[in-house]
Amino acid sequence: MTRSTLQGLILASVVLGSVGCVYYEVLDPDTGKRYYTTNWDETRHEYSGNYEFRDHKSGARVVLDSSEVHQIDEDEFKAAIGKSD
Numbered sequence: 001m002t003r004s005t006l007q008g009l010i011l012a013s014v015v016l017g018s019v020g021c022v023y024y025e026v027l028d029p030d031t032g033k034r035y036y037t038t039n040w041d042e043t044r045h046e047y048s049g050n051y052e053f054r055d056h057k058s059g060a061r062v063v064l065d066s067s068e069v070h071q072i073d074e075d076e077f078k079a080a081i082g083k084s085d
Contacts, residue, residue, distance in 0.1 A: 023073065024040045030066070035053070
C-alpha cells in the first residue's frame with residue numbers, strides 16, 4: 001500500500017467518524033405534542049405539503065400540516081425518547 005493511499009484511508013475514516021447524527025424536536029403547534037426524529041431534512045411531501053417522519057419515542061409514523069422544528073443535542077434526544085447509553 002502506498003503512502004498516499006494510506007493517508008487517504010486515514011482521512012476518510014476521520015471524516016466518516018466525525019459525521020454524526022442530527023437530532024430534532026418537532027412541535028405540533030395545533031396540539032402541543034412533541035416528537036423526536038433524526039430525519040427531518042427530506043420529510044416534506046411535494047404535492048400535499050405535509051411533513052412525514054418517524055417519531056423515535058413512539059415508533060409511529062407522523063404526518064403534520066405545520067410544525068416547529070428545533071435541532072437538539074444527542075443527550076436531549078436520548079432523554080426525551082427514554083434511552084440511555
